[in-house]
Each structure stands twice: as C-alpha cells, then as structure tokens.
Amino acid sequence: MNLIIVRHAESLANSKNMSQANRDGWSDTSLTEKGLIQAKAVAQRLKDEDIEIIYCSTLKRAKETAQEINKFHNVEIKYDSRLIDDINDEPLEKFISRCNESFKEIEKFGKNAIIVAHGSVCLTLLAFTTGSRDEGEKIINKYTNKYDNTCVSFVENVNNEYKIKLIACRKHLENGYM
Secondary structure, three states, rough: OEEEEEOOOOOOOOOOOOOOHHHHHOOOOOOOOOHHHHHHHHHHHHHOOOOEEEEEOOOHHHHHHHHHHHHOOOOOOEEHHOOOOOOOOHHHHHHHHHHHHHHHHHHHHHOOEEEEEEEHHHHHHHHHOOOOHHHHHHHHHOOOOOOOOOOOOEEEOOEEEEEEEEEOOHHHOOOOHH
C-alpha cells in the first residue's frame, strides 16, 4: 500500500491570508486561478501513480484539488469530514482522534490512495505513519510552516511498516509540470 498525501491548492482565503476556521466565514472557499494552476500541476505530477482511491476533505478547496487529480485516475473519491482542519478551536486531542479514525479506515482499505486534505491534517497523518509520538512530533514541528499548497508526501507500507519516502515536495510547481 502506498499513500500520497497532498495539501489542497491555493484557495481564495489563502490568497488573502485569511484564517479558514469556521468562526470567521472563510472556512469553505474555492480555489483561486493560481490554485487551479497548482491543482493541474500536482495532477500532472501524479498522473502515472498507481492509485485505487482518493480520500478527500469535504471542503471545496480540497474537493476541487482532488477532482483535478482524479481526471488522470478516474477512481472513487471518498469524501470524509474527519479530514478537515480543526474546527473553531477544537481541542487538540479531539482533532488527533478524528484524524486517527480516518487514518485507521484508510489503512483498513489497504489500497494505494491519494489523500487530499489541509496542512495540519496532512502533517498529522504523516506523524501517524512514524509509529512514534516523538518522531511524529518532530515531523510536525519541522514542517508546520513548510507544508504549502499542493505539497506532496509519499509513504510506502511494506509488511505493515511505513516508510516516508518524501515530505512536503513542490517540485511540480518549479520544474515544468505546469
């Protein structure tokens, strides 16, 4: 089983440096023109990956990114509200538990998947794959301000052991995928 974890492309709120927490009305904005270009670039990058399902947050920016990626795969997109970012100052343990429930379901399916979500969710899922709270926290601390729009991480599971192959890569925005 291989997992490709992708942060959504730039949304209207991202472009205005607005918080997308539910409390301020900017929680569910669509992609900008730049975001659509980013989504097309990440889709182009991932077009040759062997993907059997896409898991996706229920928010517009993630959906629109996943739909661009799926143009090359034509697989089921499973929308999961547990993959949205923290809601209205949700307690950290509740957020982690919600992400873990979704991750356990993805593991149970056991197929090659793309997960399209939000920065904190992506990093939390990566942390789970380490199998260690300390190692997971190191990833979160190192990449919290570096998991930009359409960052891609690759994780391989062999014999029930995860190996992170790549974290927070954006080469598709730099090296001619667009």
